[in-house]
Amino acid sequence: MDISRKLGILVFFVVPAIIGGVITFTLSGSYAPVFVYEIILVLVGLGIISK
Numbered sequence: 001m002d003i004s005r006k007l008g009i010l011v012f013f014v015v016p017a018i019i020g021g022v023i024t025f026t027l028s029g030s031y032a033p034v035f036v037y038e039i040i041l042v043l044v045g046l047g048i049i050s051k
Contacts, residue, residue: 006049013045 017038024037 001049001051009048010045013041017041 020037020041021034024034025031028034
């Protein structure tokens with residue numbers, strides 16, 4: 001997998017990170033679930049890139 005494809009996949013994960021982070025914060029009212037959500041997204045993104 002070339003570098004441009006890896007960067008494209010990471011950019012693809014930015015949109016759910018922003019929108020999902022706002023929705024998670026709105027529903028929970030706390031930053032702790034937002035951090036958990038963001039960490040899960042980072043791990044999934046890195047897992048896809050590492051293949």
